[in-house]
């Protein structure tokens with residue numbers, strides 16, 4: 001998609017040149033450590049550098065320390081970000097910047113905003129998400145972790161799982177059941193959990209790519225002050241929907257725009273002979289990545305009141321990302337068995353159709369809310 005089709009203004013193009021220049025000259029060139037405190041330091045140093053130069057919180061409103069960029073400008077930024085091969089936006093700063101922070105500025109108290117938002121924007125605090133449980137993933141409303149009100153505290157007991165970066169996070173967006181008699185979406189609360197509180201145990205889970213990016217978290221009589229609840233007590237489901245809306249909006253943009261750059265890298269690596277099956281396969285992937293980019297533009301620039309387009313883009317992106325990584329393994333042949341970023345990318349790509357809503361759930365949403373097919377039976 002070119003500038004003419006989108007009617008980018010001269011100011012937009014000047015912004016693009018400025019972003020490109022800054023990213024090329026300032027992005028770290030050393031590879032990111034893959035896990036643990038070293039990965040945290042790498043990510044937060046980069047975020048602090050972005051913040052100092054005015055490139056943090058681009059989508060956040062100005063009143064909360066952000067820049068309030070238009071969707072068009074955000075698309076430009078993320079395109080240049082991908083082109084510069086800047087650090088993955090899906091690092092340990094992702095949750096704080098893309099959904100915990102936005103949930104706090106949308107639903108939090110003035111005290112919560114004043115304390116947390118500046119720390120998120122410059123990388124001083126890292127957040128993780130504590131929504132999923134062993135028996136509550138796709139069906140989040142069946143979660144069982146409880147918070148019992150005792151005076152001005154919640155006493156939390158239970159377990160979360162798949163909490164990305166919980167081992168290095170300072171805070172967790174924690175969704176718990178605070179009304180003991182409640183069922184499903186009712187009686188939940190969205191709480192800011194300080195990860196250093198007594199009674200919290202974090203047990204990292206090693207994935208098949210060999211890294212511990214997510215963890216189980218256990219809560220044993222963890223006392224959280226009631227003023228850490230975001231929104232009203234027992235109204236957590238609506239706050240969680242705010243979180244998920246932010247997660248799906250700007251957060252995915254960066255990853256989707258990254259796909260085209262990845263395909264070009266793969267083509268440069270493969271240098272296929274024209275007319276061969278490999279050349280055709282890579283040409284198909286290039287075309288599909290251009291399709292995802294066009295869908296990303298369309299979703300970002302159109303009326304935000306049509307939210308379910310997000311599932312279409314998310315699903316198309318996730319399945320294409322897996323096909324690109326699969327093609328990379330075929331291009332690399334035996335070299336794909338070594339410890340390269342392609343190998344890790346391939347192993348990590350299996351999670352694309354699980355994290356943030358599985359492929360089946362996305363298909364359900366598309367079927368029911370876009371195509372208008374009959375709804376599946378619900379309890």
Ligand SMILES: Cc1cc2nc3c(=O)[nH]c(=O)nc-3n(C[C@H](O)[C@H](O)[C@H](O)COP(=O)(O)OP(=O)(O)OC[C@H]3O[C@@H](n4cnc5c(N)ncnc54)[C@H](O)[C@@H]3O)c2cc1C
Pocket residue numbers: 128129130131132133134135136137138139161162163164165214351354355356357358359360361364376
């Ligand atoms: C890399 C990664 C990072 C993650 N990070 C976090 C995090 O930071 N915080 C957090 O809270 N969670 C996180 N998750 C968890 C993620 O949100 C869940 O894995 C996801 O919601 C699916 O839930 P589940 O794993 O319990 O699978 P289940 O919901 O048990 O699903 C199992 C299978 O059944 C299918 N299925 C379930 N319901 C239906 C249905 N109604 N119709 C058709 N098929 C269905 C699913 O598609 C899947 O194939 C992460 C997951 C991954 C992979």
